[in-house]
Amino acid sequence: MTTFTNVQLILFIFHLLISSKSTSAACSWCVAKNDASPDxxxxxxxxxxxxxxxxxxxxxxxxxxxxxxxQSHASYAYNSYYGRSPRTPADCDFSGTAILTDIDPSYGSCIYPGSQSMVRKTKGKTSPTSRTKKTPSPKNSHGIL
Incomplete structure (x- = not known):
């Protein structure tokens, strides 16, 4: 049976705390609040x-x-903006209509930027999931290009 000294145990717990904080910070998404007004x-x-x-x-x-x-389109746009910013809480505010979450909002083929499923292993290298470049499509029903 392995015994740990008090110092080893403290260092182990400290390592776990540091690891969990960096993981949660790396895996956060900015989404629209459910109670925000459509306007x-x-x-x-x-x-x-x-x-x-x-x-x-x-x-x-x-x-x-x-x-x-x-609601859905704002969540995707908010998260995209947040992911391209310094990722501070202020980058996920949008006049109080957004909130940070640690639950991946991706669904079906809609993968939110920052999601673990956006990244795949290829020959020992990590790279973004391959996507074909689309030509600009007509505006969506909210008037956004």
Whole structure:
């Protein structure tokens, strides 16, 4: 039977605490609050898409177009914006209409940026999941390109 000294035990617990904090910080997503008004979500969606969020997947024909709701589209755009920012809590506010979560909001073929399923192992290297580049599609029902 292996015995640990008090110092070894403390170092082990410290290591576990540090590891869990870095994991949770690396796996957070920014999504729209369920109780936010559609108008406020639309404003946040417009801001995110105009300021660096990659909103192509929420356009008609995109992997995240369905469900075609402002709630769903805002969540995807908010998370994209958050993922391309320094990832501080202030980057996930959108006038109080967003919240950070540690639950991956991806569903079906709609994979949210930052999701573990976005990354795959290829010949010992980690690379983003391959996607074909789409030509711009028509605006979605919320008027976003």
């Amino acid at each position: 406020a979500l639309q404003q946040g969606l417009n801001f995110a898409c105009a300021n660096g969020a990659l909103c192509g997947e929420i356009n008609q024909g995109g992997r995240c177009f369905q469900p075609d709701t402002v």
